[in-house]
Amino acid sequence: MKFSGDNLFVGHYTVKPLDGFKLPEDEETGKRFPECCEAHSDLQHRVQDWYEKLPNCCEQHRKLFETRGWDKHKAYPDLVHKILIQSIQTEHFIESQIDSEKWQQEIIDYIDHNNDSFGHPNLGAERYMNHVVHFISDSSCIQSKEKRATLLQEINERYYSTSEVGSQTDLNVLHSAYQKWISAFPFDLSVFQPLKEKFEKQLPIIKEVHHKNKYSGKTTVTFHTKESLVDALIAVTNKLLTEINTYSLKKSGQLNEPDRLRLEMIMEERKVQLSEGYASNARDEQTQYRKMVKQWLRDEIRFIGLITPIVQAATGSEKADDQTELSSMYDQIRKRFESMDKNKGWKYTFRSERDLHCICNLIASYFEDQPYDLPLKLIRLRKRTKTRTAIVLGEIHRDLSEKQFSTDEDFLTIVRCIKDFENSPDLAKALKR
Ligand SMILES: [Zn+2]
Numbered sequence: 001m002k003f004s005g006d007n008l009f010v011g012h013y014t015v016k017p018l019d020g021f022k023l024p025e026d027e028e029t030g031k032r033f034p035e036c037c038e039a040h041s042d043l044q045h046r047v048q049d050w051y052e053k054l055p056n057c058c059e060q061h062r063k064l065f066e067t068r069g070w071d072k073h074k075a076y077p078d079l080v081h082k083i084l085i086q087s088i089q090t091e092h093f094i095e096s097q098i099d100s101e102k103w104q105q106e107i108i109d110y111i112d113h114n115n116d117s118f119g120h121p122n123l124g125a126e127r128y129m130n131h132v133v134h135f136i137s138d139s140s141c142i143q144s145k146e147k148r149a150t151l152l153q154e155i156n157e158r159y160y161s162t163s164e165v166g167s168q169t170d171l172n173v174l175h176s177a178y179q180k181w182i183s184a185f186p187f188d189l190s191v192f193q194p195l196k197e198k199f200e201k202q203l204p205i206i207k208e209v210h211h212k213n214k215y216s217g218k219t220t221v222t223f224h225t226k227e228s229l230v231d232a233l234i235a236v237t238n239k240l241l242t243e244i245n246t247y248s249l250k251k252s253g254q255l256n257e258p259d260r261l262r263l264e265m266i267m268e269e270r271k272v273q274l275s276e277g278y279a280s281n282a283r284d285e286q287t288q289y290r291k292m293v294k295q296w297l298r299d300e301i302r303f304i305g306l307i308t309p310i311v312q313a314a315t316g317s318e319k320a321d322d323q324t325e326l327s328s329m330y331d332q333i334r335k336r337f338e339s340m341d342k343n344k345g346w347k348y349t350f351r352s353e354r355d356l357h358c359i360c361n362l363i364a365s366y367f368e369d370q371p372y373d374l375p376l377k378l379i380r381l382r383k384r385t386k387t388r389t390a391i392v393l394g395e396i397h398r399d400l401s402e403k404q405f406s407t408d409e410d411f412l413t414i415v416r417c418i419k420d421f422e423n424s425p426d427l428a429k430a431l432k433r
C-alpha cells in the first residue's frame with residue numbers, strides 16, 4: 001500500500017488574514033484590489049486566463065477532470081477569487097511578519113496553511129505558490145537578502161522538490177523491514193516475551209515529529225524510509241539488549257531461574273546461527289561443502305556441549321525415579337541374570353557373554369513382538385545352575401511379559417534353546433517354582 005491519494009477528495013477551506021488586513025487600494029484612482037496596481041491586475045489576468053483554459057491547461061488537469069467527470073464551474077466556482085485573495089493576504093502577512101522574531105517559522109507556517117487550504121487534489125495551489133514566490137523574490141518589503149534566500153529555499157524544498165518521489169513511503173517496504181527485525185529479535189526468550197506483543201502490533205512509520213503549525217494545527221512529520229527505519233531498529237535493539245539482560249535482572253532480583261534462562265539463550269543462539277545458514281567462499285565447491293559441514297559440526301558439538309549439563313541437571317531427578325521405565329527390555333532381562341550372584345554376576349550360569357546375549361535378545365524380542373530366529377546351536381549352562389536359572393526365567397516372564405504363562409508355548413520354546421531344558425518333561429512347572 002502506498003499513499004497516493006488518487007481517489008481522495010479534500011475540499012477547500014478559507015484562510016483568515018492577519019488582523020488589520022485591508023484589500024489594497026490605488027490612492028489616486030481609488031480602485032481596489034485586484035485593480036489597485038499593475039502587478040495585481042497582471043496576477044488577476046494570469047489566474048483568470050488559466051481558469052478559462054482549465055482543464056485544458058495541461059495534461060495532468062485534463063486527465064484529472066476526465067477521470068472524475070468534473071465540471072469546473074460546479075467543482076471550483078470560486079477558485080479565481082480564492083487564489084487572488086489568499087495571495088494578497090499572504091503578501092500582507094509577509095510584510096507584517098518579516099521583521100518579527102520568529103519570522104521564518106511564522107511565514108512558512110502561514111504559507112503552508114494556505115497551501116493546504118486548496119485541499120486534495122490541490123487545484124490552484126500551484127498558482128498561489130507561484131505568486132508567493134514571485135512576491136518574495138521581488139518585494140521591497142524584504143530588505144535582507146538572507147531572509148529572502150532562506151524563504152525561497154524552504155519553499156523550494158517543500159513544494160517544488162522532485163525528491164518527493166524518492167522519499168515516498170512505501171508501507172510494504174517498511175512492513176517487511178520491520179517483520180525482519182521482529183523475527184530476528186529474540187522475543188521468544190522469557191525475558192523479552194512480555195514485549196513481543198507490543199512490538200508485533202505496531203509498525204513504526206513516523207521518523208520524526210517536527211512541529212505543530214500554529215495556523216492549521218497540523219503536525220509535520222517525516223516518514224521513515226527503509227534505511228532510517230533500519231537505523232531506528234538497530235537503536236531499539238541496542239536499547240532492549242542493554243536494558244534487559246542477566247546483569248540487570250540479577251541486580252533487580254528478577255533472575256529466578258538462571259538455568260532455564262541459560263538454556264533458552266543457548267537455544268536462541270543456535271537458532272540465530274541456523275537462521276544465518278552456512279556458507280563458505282572457498283574457491284572450489286568441494287572445499288566449500290566441506291567447510292560448511294565442518295563449521296556446522298563445530299557449532300553442533302559446541303551446542304550439545306552447552307545444553308547437556310543443563311538438560312542432565314533438569315532431568316536427573318526424574319531419571320532416578322524412573323530408571324526401569326527408561327531402560328530397554330533387553331537391559332531389564334540382562335539385569336536379572338547379572339544379579340543371580342553377587343560376585344560372579346551372569347557368569348554364575350552362562351559360559352560366555354555371547355550365550356547371555358543370545359538368550360536376553362531372544363526373550364526381549366519375543367516380549368516386544370519383534371521377529372527372532374532360534375539359534376542353531378543350543379546353549380549350555382554351567383553345572384548345577386539349572387534350577388536357579390529356571391526360577392529366574394520364570395520371574396522374568398512373570399514380571400516383564402503380559403502373556404499368560406501356562407499357555408505360553410513360544411516362551412517355553414525359547415527356553416528349550418538352553419540345552420539343559422531341551423528335554424525337560426514338565427518345563428512350565430519347573431519355571432513356576
Ligand atoms: Zn496592487
Ligand SMILES: [Zn+2]
Pocket residue numbers: 055056057058059060061
Ligand atoms: Zn493545468
